[in-house]
Amino acid sequence: MTTTPENHAPENQALPPDILANFYSPDFIRDPYETLEKLRERTSAFYEPVMGRTVLLGWDDIETALRDRTYSRDPRNAAEDTLMARLRGQDERPGTSILFLDPPDHTRLRGLVNKAFTPRAVEAMRPRIEAIAEDLLDKVEGKPTWDLIEAFAAPLPTIVIAEMLGVDPKDQPQFKAWSDNLVKGLDPFISPEDQQRLDESRAALDAYLRAQIAGRRAQPRDDLLSALIVAEDEGHKLTEDELLGTVSLLLVAGNVTTTDLIGNGVHALLRHPDQKDLLRDDPSLIVNAVEEMLRYDSPVVLTGRIVMDDEVVTGCPVKKGHSLTPLLAAANHDPAVHADPHRFDIAREDPKHQSFGGGAHYCLGAPLARAEAQVAVTTLLRRFPNLHLAGPEPERRLLIGFRGFLSLPVAVD
Numbered sequence: 001m002t003t004t005p006e007n008h009a010p011e012n013q014a015l016p017p018d019i020l021a022n023f024y025s026p027d028f029i030r031d032p033y034e035t036l037e038k039l040r041e042r043t044s045a046f047y048e049p050v051m052g053r054t055v056l057l058g059w060d061d062i063e064t065a066l067r068d069r070t071y072s073r074d075p076r077n078a079a080e081d082t083l084m085a086r087l088r089g090q091d092e093r094p095g096t097s098i099l100f101l102d103p104p105d106h107t108r109l110r111g112l113v114n115k116a117f118t119p120r121a122v123e124a125m126r127p128r129i130e131a132i133a134e135d136l137l138d139k140v141e142g143k144p145t146w147d148l149i150e151a152f153a154a155p156l157p158t159i160v161i162a163e164m165l166g167v168d169p170k171d172q173p174q175f176k177a178w179s180d181n182l183v184k185g186l187d188p189f190i191s192p193e194d195q196q197r198l199d200e201s202r203a204a205l206d207a208y209l210r211a212q213i214a215g216r217r218a219q220p221r222d223d224l225l226s227a228l229i230v231a232e233d234e235g236h237k238l239t240e241d242e243l244l245g246t247v248s249l250l251l252v253a254g255n256v257t258t259t260d261l262i263g264n265g266v267h268a269l270l271r272h273p274d275q276k277d278l279l280r281d282d283p284s285l286i287v288n289a290v291e292e293m294l295r296y297d298s299p300v301v302l303t304g305r306i307v308m309d310d311e312v313v314t315g316c317p318v319k320k321g322h323s324l325t326p327l328l329a330a331a332n333h334d335p336a337v338h339a340d341p342h343r344f345d346i347a348r349e350d351p352k353h354q355s356f357g358g359g360a361h362y363c364l365g366a367p368l369a370r371a372e373a374q375v376a377v378t379t380l381l382r383r384f385p386n387l388h389l390a391g392p393e394p395e396r397r398l399l400i401g402f403r404g405f406l407s408l409p410v411a412v413d
């Protein structure tokens, strides 16, 4: 994949203007797949000047890029006017979030977080996730129509992570509000008003967490926050800043994404009633169904890497410090990998996808996200076997890089 570039003019691989015009349109955000197909016919990688990045479309190229250990995730390595440099302003405590670190710090921090956030801790949560799902659905029982996002898909992951961390239930609504504001930090075009809300929420969450951490240091409990505080590897522990960075990341990385997995997944089922009936009549299909939901309509559309030397990536010359954007959603619909990729088929054989990224940064929360979506969809279909969409096509959230619905009105009759 890597050769010496003959010239360093990424504009040579510029996107055709007709497609560029579409790339940031609400239509593209609503349905990127048609445009991605047109692009794929012309090229497998191109330079995109609006955000300053080279975009990759093919499954194999994306897999290789995600695993390439020479690439960086640390925005401090990003050249000016590139996508990863735009995220630098959001990194209030540089060097404390595993999402934006390279080895050896990444390896050390991720190892410490892994000691607390284990697959066993996630599996132990399953009965609680079921109880939370039932409680949320109790509240809409008897209503003819309701919003699946507001009533179910949004609160579920926040309550789950708040309970895992050990947040007092009475503080959970506040916790959710902070979390909703923090996620805007992943928007490279954040508005000044949202930035202000984000700054205020971050300060409030930090103060809240500092008090919680002090309490747990004095008196540890059986929760994730205490486990993070005591986690130790070869004499290392998380510093106070790293603890704050990690908890904020678990909130931001885990909430909107899992909400969108449940929202997009249920939307796909309700748009394909034969698939919904199939799953309702055979709930054992749920594991495969959630993988197909992740593949068919990925909640995270892209991730990023920084190229650390001038090189040619998939035919595109890329300069040192410039951003690569593996388009995970394009990989998931690559016809070289999946037959009939735009078909939603919960019984698809091997619905593999790259929705959790890959390599050293592969999503740490994947087991939790999967458990939550499996429980949420199974419980929903058991409680409301005749669920269907209410009203016209629901409205998508216009946050670049993420795909989900602002609201998803559903009906039961």
Ligand code: HEM
Binding pocket: 066, 098, 099, 100, 110, 161, 249, 250, 251, 253, 254, 255, 257, 258, 261, 298, 299, 300, 302, 303, 304, 355, 356, 357, 358, 359, 360, 361, 362, 363, 364, 365, 366, 368, 369
């Ligand atoms: C459907 C839900 C989710 C999706 C689609 C998703 C997707 C992703 C993606 C694409 C990455 C970047 C991987 C890369 O660049 O190679 C990532 C990283 C991460 N995710 Fe998730 N995620 C989800 C849920 C969660 C949850 C529930 C948590 C935790 C509560 C979580 C925690 C993290 C963390 C900590 C990282 C950083 C890992 C690292 O850089 O080493 N995610 N996720």
